[in-house]
Amino acid sequence: MNYTENYQLPQWVxxxxxxxxxxxxxxxKMDASIPQILYGTYTGxxxxxxxxxxxxxxxxxxxxxxxxxxxPLAIVTPQGGGGVGTSGDVYTIVTWSAEEITFRGANAIxxxxxxxxxxxxxxxxx
Numbered sequence: 376m377n378y379t380e381n382y383q384l385p386q387w388v389x390x391x392x393x394x395x396x397x398x399x400x401x402x403x404k405m406d407a408s409i410p411q412i413l414y415g416t417y418t419g420x421x422x423x424x425x426x427x428x429x430x431x432x433x434x435x436x437x438x439x440x441x442x443x444x445x446x447p448l449a450i451v452t453p454q455g456g457g458g459v460g461t462s463g464d465v466y467t468i469v470t471w472s473a474e475e476i477t478f479r480g481a482n483a484i485x486x487x488x489x490x491x492x493x494x495x496x497x498x499x500x501x
Contacts (some may be wrong), residue, residue, distance in 0.1 A: 409479040411500045421490030431500035441493035
């Protein structure tokens, strides 16, 4: 039996015996390699730190304020470090772990955590 280069999926030739476990393994590999998009909401508490536990390894994160606040949008990637831009180009510190993202800014505005404000996030996960 031959295997594909990228995902090592089976490629049968005419003389190969086809087994159910080969199909199950191939589908498990495909399922594991398909990215997921997860989304959620949170309400700001007014502090200068936000912890988001996504539960998956995040490759790209978009946060949008659902209510009228000074910082309506944040786009963050782990490769670029990411930052939350405000009208004064102030950036917050973003740290990444396997399943959690933390924003720590100078105040609630730069950390996307205005008290009572509603925020929505969308995470592209590996």
